[in-house]
Amino acid sequence: MRRIHSFYVMSLLVTLFMILYSTIHLETHSAEPEDAVMHLRLQIHDSDVKTQSPKLETFTSPPPDVHNVSVSDGFRQTIPQNQAYWNRLLYLSLRNLDKGENPPRHDMHWSRCRETNQEFLQTNVHDFSSYPVLFRDFVQGMNCRSSPVLINQPNKCVSSEEDGANQTSLLFAIKSAPGNFEQRQAVRETWGREGLYHEGLRVRRVFLLGKSPQDDPDLSPLLSFEAQHFGDLLQWDFEESFLNLTLKMNVFLQWTLKHCPHVSFVFSGDDDVFVNTPALLSYLLSLKGSEASQLYVGHVISTAKPLRDPNIKYYIPLSFYDGPYPAYAGGGGFLISGVLLQPLYSVSRVIPFFPIDDVYMGMCAKALGVSSEAHAGFQTFDIKEQDRENLCVYKDLILIHQRSPSQMKKLWKGIHSPLLTC
Ligand SMILES: *[C@@H]1O[C@H](CO)[C@@H](O)[C@H](O)[C@H]1NC(C)=O
Ligand SMILES: *[C@@H]1O[C@H](CO)[C@@H](O)[C@H](O)[C@H]1NC(C)=O
Secondary structure (H helix, E strand, O other): OHHHHHHHHHHHHHHHHHHHHHHHHHHHOOOOOOHHHHHHHHHHOHHHHHHOOHHHHHHHOOOOOOOOOOOOHHHHHHOOOOOOHHHHHHHHHHHHHHOOOOOOOOOOOOOOOOOOOHHHHHHHOOOHHHOOHHHHHHHHOOOOOOOOEEEOOOOOOOOOOOOOOOOOOEEEEEEOOOOOHHHHHHHHHOOOOOEEOHHHOEEEEEEEEEEOOOOOOOOHHHHHHHHHHHOOEEEEEEEOOHHHHHHHHHHHHHHHHHHOOOOOEEEEEEOOOEEOHHHHHHHHHHOOHHHHHOOEEEEEEOOOOOEOOOOOOOEOOOOOOOOOOOOEEEEEEEEEEHHHHHHHHHHHOOOOOOOOHHHHHHHHHHHHOOOOEEOOOEEOOOOOHHHOOOHHHHHHOOEEOOOOHHHHHHHHHHHHOOOOOO
16 A cells, blocks of 8 residues: 555656656747647646647546545445455545545546556556556556547537427447448448437437557548548547447546537447337336436346456456456446436546446446446347347347347348338
8 A cells, every 4th residue: 555655646746747847848849849748738728728739629628527526335335445456546546535635637648648657567466467468558558538539529419400409318329449330330320320209309329439550451531531421420549449448438428528418318339239229219208307317227237246267358357356346237238317427427537447348337336326227128148049030029129239230220120110010
């Protein structure tokens, strides 16, 4: 503990030094358009923010409201206090919170947030060097939260049409990878269609993208065409990878609070699931007031714990996290109330990033005292083999695991067919 403590003191000193240094730097080389320097300027003169390049946009958002954050006892009882690195970080943060201190600053400049002291990690995590490369990457980037936006849709939730058209009843926030053009198009042509549905429900759609690895083909011209043509791509300046999905969800929360703050419900899911949008909307319409404001519903996984096999995607080293997972809704697709987004974001400032995005969402919800609600209509692990060709089964479901673009088209047509009698 003491080591961590002295690290924070040290990093504070280093940060102070860097601020001083950059200020001097700014004065002596004022012509140099260096990002880091601009960032410092942006922090100081928040008012001339709008004239800066759009890439710096994320740095200009006001500090989130963290005054009323409290973390439930239920969450504290679920996560044990022990020697694992993440558990120690959490309890350090909770102690600070209980003392009334501000959560650690995560808005370090994007280009510097990965410069975590290797020695510090080696000392605090005895087997750090045996972690898989990507996992080490994750641990080093745990404080990186303010990714610049590469492609934005600032007017997604603004409409020039009739009265009340700014209202968004449901926002589809679909996790996608840069190269998944065909999946995205299938979603647009089927369950993700934007517009006004029955009872005046307005549905909008965004795809959430990271960027392709550096050695991959450059898709940016294609993506900017796609973004212009469909107006539904959001892309951030981090590498698309499984261990960056928690970051993706977090920057999406920031984006929504800024650009779509009055959304009633958000559906977060993958680009290869099938969603029965009419059934989903009917379900939303059936909710009573209190249910509607505390909604966190999906396929709930309630007794999961970390998997310790280093060869699998969900691997979590024992020295990193030791404890069970709180109940969480599977990340293939779940629904959440819009009014929960600000509290979730605020509490995420206190809870260190966890490598598995849906588990992290479950942790944040639990910390707010919101429990995940299981709904049998969400089938993120797929339905019985013998039911997969039976359209009547799909008619009653809300979400079905993994379907190819052509299966998606076929299913969508099928459940809408007037000839379908169930
Ligand atoms: C929608 O939002 C825009 C921008 O904030 C505003 O100018 C417009 O008046 C709003 N329209 C309605 C119908 O509220
Ligand atoms: C996440 O994105 C960052 C920024 O592009 C990258 O450096 C890092 O390697 C990625 N993390 C993982 C675990 O892939």
